[in-house]
Amino acid sequence: MSATRATGATSAVRAARAARATGTGTGTRTGPRDTPWLDDSAGRVMRPYTATSGRTRPDVALDLLSLVSATGVRPRTALGPEHSHVLRLCAAAAAPSVAEVAAQLRLPAVVTKVLLGDLMRYGAVTARAPRFLNDPADDLTLLRAVLDGLRRRL
């Protein structure tokens, strides 16, 4: 039975992949899981963002892995609770990434970036962009170091 099923799956798979490769499909599978626009893989529904006065476009370029740290400069304007929370997180000994700050705040990353952008304009926070390698997968020395590091954990 398993053999038949595997074969059946194989042709279904090929058809699906061919359709996707040629763009003839609509991009949506016909399986039951993908039918509704909102399924379980989408997250919660948020209320409007009072913290950012509804802004969802950061005015600074921040990567999810940019490291943000407090400069020690106190903003002249009084900060709301979310801005204050962000600033406290940025004051940690090890600069957190934008993704970590967003997770701690329980706010979407883009909203967190708006808050961070405000704090950067006040001079209260600086960001350090991640240093991505152009072709990290072709850097053998780096890959060996990563592999060694992973194996040490086993």
Next chain:
Amino acid sequence: MDCADVCEAGPGTRPLPAPEGRGAQGPGPDRSAPPPATLKILVAGGFGAGKTTFVGAVSEIEPLCTEELLTGLSEADDPLEGVESKTATTVALDFGRITLDSRHVLYLFGTPGQQRFWFLWEELCAGALGAVVLADTRRLADCFPAVDFFERRGIGFVLAVNEFDGGHRYTADEVREAVGLAPEVPVVRCDARLASSGTRALAALVHHLLTTARHPRSGGPT
């Protein structure tokens, strides 16, 4: 990192460093050292394939969930639409971190596999080492979008078969055949609940990248 402690600073304590602290011995990392490369691996797969479990098991920090907005982004090409007033749906990203040694920190992002989330993948793929695609043998087709995505972009990946209890145990070759994987793509078994198993899948990915590097650069020390 326990921010609650910082928030509850009592009277007389300073919740934030004084302004003079800037430049002198301000908080944050030493800026004179060249920043180490930021390393990132994506964990992809369909809903329920075990992405959250995998990232949580291998991560050294509490599994974190970062969210990104779904609505609003579709309207991004309207320049007048800078303000989002409606309720917005979010999409969750699992986020984890593994400190390999003093110079190498690996970040993990668990990303939902459906094509409608690909706008997220574009940012996540920038500078990524590669990907682990989780496959649940009961719903093998759910991993196809992720496989297609990485194949097309030439991003190295391994297929980690997450064998759930009660799922049929296929051989690696059966899975390879069903998914139509190129012969060099490793297929590994994985129990996403076990840190050791997840770490082995990550190691299999990096080993795969080592053997398939196209323009090997083994230059100086990283």
